[in-house]
Amino acid sequence: MNYHASSVGATRYVGERTPRKEDGRLLTGRGQFTDDVQLPGMLHIAFVRSPVARGRIASINLDVAREMPGVQAIYTQDDLAAIPVQMMSFFFTPIESPVTLLADGRVACVGDPVCMVIAESRAQAEDAAALVELEIEEEAPVVTIADARTGPLVHPDKDDNIAAEMGDEDMLEEAIQPLLDKAPHVVTHTIRHQRIAQSPMECRACVASPEGSGEMTVWMGCQSPHLAARYVALVMGLPQESIRVIAKDVGGGFGLKNIPWREEVAVVVAARLFGRPLKWIEDRYEALTASSHAREQEVSLTIGLDDEGKLLAGWSDYACNNGAWPMGEDANIAVHMFMWPAYKLPAYGFVTRGWYTNTMGLGGYRGPWAMESLIRETTLDKAARKMGIDPVELRRKNLIYLPDQPVTSNMGIEVTDITPGECLEKLVANVDIAAFRKEQAEARKQGRYLGMGIATYIEPTGSAGAMAPMTGETVQLRIEPTGKVVAMLSTHSQGHGTATTMAQVIAEQLGVAYEDISVFEGDSAIGAFSPGAAGSRQGVIAGGATWKATEILAEKVKAVAAHLSNAPVDAVTIDGGMVHVEGAPEMSRSLKELAEIAYGEPARLPEGMASGLEAQFRYQPPPMTMTSAAHCCVVEVDAETGFVKILRWISSEDCGTVINPGVVEGQIAGGLAQAIGQVLLEDMPYDARGNPLAATFKDYLMPTISDVPDFEYLHANTPSQTIGGMRGVGEGGAIIGPPTLVNAIADALAPFGELGGETGEVTLPLTPSRILDVIEQRDVSGHHAPAEKTVAAPVAEEAPAEPVAEAPAPAPALAAASIDGDWDMTLKAPMGGQTFLAHFETDGTALSGYLSAPEGQQDFSGGTFEDGRMKFEVKVDKPMKVTLKYDLQASGDTITGKCKMGMFGTAKVNAVRA
Amino acid sequence: MSEHKIDLTVNGHRHSATVEARTSLGEFLREGLGYTGTHLACEHGVCGACTVRVDGVAMRSCLMLAVQANGCAITTVEGLAKPDGTLHRVQQALKDNFGLQCGFCTPGVAITLATVLEDNPSATTSEMEEAMSGHICRCTGYQGIRRAIRQLAGEPA
Known part of the structure; x- marks a missing residue:
């Protein structure tokens, strides 16, 4: 639906490069970032x-540090443990590793916080932190994914170093390999992606100020004050209303600040224990080496194609370093969910694993x-x-x-209005590829x-x-x-x-000047719960909520004006802050005049109408809104220097209704x-002893203006099915780039080989050195194997000689006890480990029962139980409709096995007697 | 820690203070005088966010000690706009061209470009881009900053 047609005001704001409301304060040094907050009596934190x-950890000696000038307290995990904390993921599921705010007896990576001064x-x-004497009995670390497969356990209480695992290994042999064997063309490609330090310009920051008996105001660099407040309350077991989080200005998030992490929560806990406002400002060394890292992963993809180039089947093996x-x-299941919905690929299978290592x-x-x-786009080019x-x-x-749509992908994702093909055609129409090929050949x-x-x-954007x-989102x-x-x-x-x-949407829909609109955000005390900036959702969902709330308010304004003028509602228009009645120019009133009546003289309003001019709307959009794009870039590789x-980069993207092209671009x-x-x-490389090797921006090379070209944009605008028709655009550049x-x-270097x-x-x-490897035909994998480990002796714990078993074979049926x-x-499960109560009842070989969690209970029947082997199916609706097929083996007081979860692949199951 | 008395002007205002020898100029401006528009983002002289003008020269306030600024005239981002609120032309160009997003690196960018133009009002695009290469921005991909530079050089943005 084209919402422009139903706009109230005549003045266009949606689609305009309207100057930003945020810029006034940010350009003049008058923003409020967390480090700008100063409170009376505030103390400062540094982590050891x-x-x-x-x-x-053999010993922690605080004697000297405690005597340093200005030191008020030094906390270890033993002190913070006075307030129990269960860390959670972004999905509010318990973290499965034994993570504590400060190290608890052991350290598992360089940068692990041990004490707070x-x-x-x-x-x-910082002076005192440097004088804390820390004695640690060093053990040989597990650094790479390869180490994790065979090395000692990162968390000694776990069965193996697999942090998360999904996919169905059997599917390769059963379903995919036969198709690949028949394919005339088979191409395999592997990518090793390095570790990334997220590096927002403002490092993490937290100020916590205890108030009253149990309340707390927290200023935090975050991506949603509401989510941060809910998270802190949840992990500390407090009522959410007791925590107010304020984050007026935040210097970049990128996912790092999705949830508060160990240090931020430690500051809140310490402020409660100490009873004074506390401030922690992460420095760049900490940000690079001890803020959550990203991306380190290895993936292989094999595709089979017919002689025309049509895809026949695909198989992928993926691993990522969880630290x-x-x-x-x-295990990054989303890699597999979103690898193929834009393509016609009849059969796809995968295994996907996340590995614990002794890294951040x-x-x-x-x-x-x-x-x-x-992996998909580079494999296609290789093919x-x-x-x-x-x-x-x-x-x-x-x-x-x-x-071609609607169509459902091999992983069960239905798409109804994606335009990757149309974006590609638009791109190709605007780039003279033939001329380039000529130029390339000449060059x-x-x-x-x-x-x-x-x-x-x-x-996928705007997930809800x-x-x-x-x-x-509520507006x-x-x-x-x-x-x-x-607003x-x-x-x-x-x-x-x-x-x-959001002000542009309001201005257009309400018929008021952009300058007359104030938007308040950045405070958990206003608005309602939302995860803020996460998953390219704000333009889509908050945009839709604002659109509708403004319509509701405009309706009220019109109803009031019509009543006062004794005119039909249809005759009322609002433009430029004035309310007009068609055919009666003398009845025109300013919004101010109308508002004064609505607030001050409610008797003049239509009967039964609430006083004031207010509206509220909470928008629950479709579960997912897809954005599509095709990009083209042209490079020159210097064969002498690498x-x-x-030279050129063109984006052809379809993010539906564009509210502000300046913001979208x-x-x-x-x-x-x-x-x-x-x-x-x-x-962000690590050495064999687990030391992060990029400690400053001189080692960690951030792109500067000379590394980034001028981008050209082609906007396609296929409105989505959301109110307003927007599609998310926050993450796309980082995905398709x-x-x-x-x-x-690869195209430039084709004369030298793959x-x-x-x-x-x-x-x-x-x-440049890796590119020269290709040009000079040297170690052409471009992958330099890490040096042999030379960890200094003595090492306390020897690695077990045998590799960690991937999935123990079901024990032979012992006595099939009840x-x-x-x-x-x-x-x-995909969003982390899920623990629930399973109740089984057998009747001969018939198996029935139920699975029960706080969210609800699912009954099942029709299962089988033979020689300890249990097979049953459970249908669930969340997060998507899927039938869970359990295949388990009972042995004494334990049950192990797996559960096939449709598109999510296969997950491990363990159970013990309750 | 040794302490020293310093006198300096910031954005035309006279200030006197006693500072520890180890206090950086950036930290002193922020914590001591409340000019929190100066942002410390790497504290090792690479990112440029903390850039202020010291006696007409763009300096990284994380690499300069407060005691070294004794007797100096300093301009921070708070001092760029006119007292009546009219933005400096660098600020206006950044605003016109979506030259900032989170705004954390922006004060240093604005000071650097303003200083280049102070030294040479007809500075070229490439001179300003070269000065800009000493700044890191994680948000914008430098597109808006590049357009702002073109506008400042009198070219079509």
Whole structure:
């Protein structure tokens, strides 16, 4: 639906490059970031962090540090434990690792916080922190994914180093390999993605001020004050209303600040214990080495194609490094869910695992599942080169266009209005590819290597209703007695400009001047729960909520004006802050005049109408809204130096209704700059002893203005099914950017062979030295194996010699003891481990019972029980409709086995007698 | 810690204070004088967010000690706009071109570009981009900043 047609005001704001409301304060140094908050009596925190990756804490000596000037207290985990905390993931499921706010007896990564020093100034806190004597018995660490497969346990109480696991290994042999065997063309590609330090310009920050008996005001660098307040209250077991979180200005989030993590919660707990306002401002060294990292992953994809280039089948093996303390154990199932909905691929299977290691924990970073586009689009280009097909043609043969829809992907994702094909056609129509190929051929004769890369993708945005925090948005709107408009939202801008875009929607729909609208956000005390900036959702959901709330308010204004003028409602229009009655210019009133009546003289309102001019609307959008895009970039690779220069970059994206092109393009460009960083520059390597090796911005190379080209934009505007028709655009650049650039570099280097050489492995970032490896045909995998470990002796704990068993074979049926009764069962589900009560009843070989959790109970029947083997099915509706097929083996007081979860693959199940 | 008395002007206002020798100028401006528009983002001289103008020269206030600013005239981002609120042309260009998102790096960017134009009112695009290469912005992908620079150089943005 085209909502422009039903706008109230005549003046256009939606679609305009309206200057941002946020800029006034931010440009003049008058924003309020967390470190700008000063409170009377406020004390400062510095953390003491582990200098070793793995070991037992033998002793902590605080004697000298405590005597330092200004020191008020030094806390260890023993002190903080006075307030019990259960850390949760973004999905409000318990973290499965034994994570505590400060290290509890052992350290599991360099940077693990061990003590917190509270002093009168930051400098005094740091002075004292340096004098804490920490004795740790160092053990050989598990650093890489390869280490994790065979090394000692990162968390000694776990069965193995698998943090999360899904997929169905059997499917390769049963379903996929036969199709690949028959395929005329089979291509395999592997990518090793380096570790990324998220690096928002403002590091993490928290000020906690205890008030009254149990209340607390917290200023925090976060992506949603509402989510932060709910999270802190939840993990501490407090009523949510007791915590107020304020975050007026936040200097970038990117996923790192999705949830408060150990340090922020430790500050809140310490403020409660100590009873004084406390401030912690992370420094850049901490931010680089001890803020949750992202992306380190390895993925292989094999695809089979027919002679025309049509996809026949695909198989992927994915692994990501979760570090020691991930913000949620993650096998990144979304990589597989979103790898193929934009393409016609009949059969797909995968295994996907997250591994614990003794490195800093994993956090979500702009498009956390982005590897799906990177591996798919680079594999397609490799196939195109191998088969001698034009990469655009190969995509045309397999992409889904509008007439193909609705269609459901091999993973059960239904798409109804995606436009990756249409975006590609628009892109191709605006880029003279033939001319480029000519130029490329000429250049090669002169020893200059030009390359063009193209990629297409879709992105799930505005998710709502399927996962705990991902929900709708509430907008509260009023016209003040002054005639000015005030909106209270739960949106949050870490640069998103939500006050701007929401004010544009209000201005257009209400017929008031943009300048007369004030938007309040950034405070959990106003608005209602929403997760703020997470999953490219604010423009879609808050935009829709604002659109509708404004319509409701406009209706009321018109009803009041019609009543006062004794005119039909249809005759009333609002424009430029004036309310007009058609055919009766003398009846025109300003909104101020009308508002004064609505607030001050309610007797003049229509009978039964509430006084005032207010409206509220909570919008629950469709469960998911898809954004599509195709990008093209042109590079020149210097064969002498290995440097890559980006000559041109064109984005053809469809994010539906564009509220503000300046904001939309800003989101795309920011994501693309991060993509360029990932492909060419940024890297957070670890040495064999688990030391992070990039400690400053001189080692961790952030893209600068000279690394990023001018981007060109082609906007397609297929309105979505949401109110207003917006589609999310926050993460897209970071998702489609890497494959676009890698494909361009691979195209440029084609005369020298495949980017990944014969082994088919591409390792990011593509530094000049790695590119020279390709050009000079040296170690062409581009992957330098890490040096042999030379961990200094003595090492307390020897690694077990045998590899960790992946999935223990079901024990041979022992005496099939009765399984009747209650069991505590754990399922490694997509959003983290889920624990519930399982009740079984047997009658001969018939099995029935129920699974019960606080969210509800699901009964099942029709299962079988033979020789200890239990098979049964349970249908669930959340997060999606899926039938869970359990195949378990009971042995004494334990049950182990697996559960097939439809599109989510297979998950491990464990149970013990309740 | 040794303490020293310093006198300086910030945005035309005279200030006297006693500071520890180790206090950086950036920290002193923020904590000591309340000019919180100056942002400390790396504290090792790479990112440029903390840039202030010291006696007409753009300096990283994280790498300069407060005691070194004794007797100096300093301009922070709070001092760029006119007292009546009219934005400096650098601020206006950044605003016109979506040259900022989260705004954390922006004060340093604005001071650097204002200083380049102070030194040479007809500075070229490439001169300003070169100065900008000493700043890190994580949000914008530099597109709006680049357009702002073109506008400041009198070219089509």
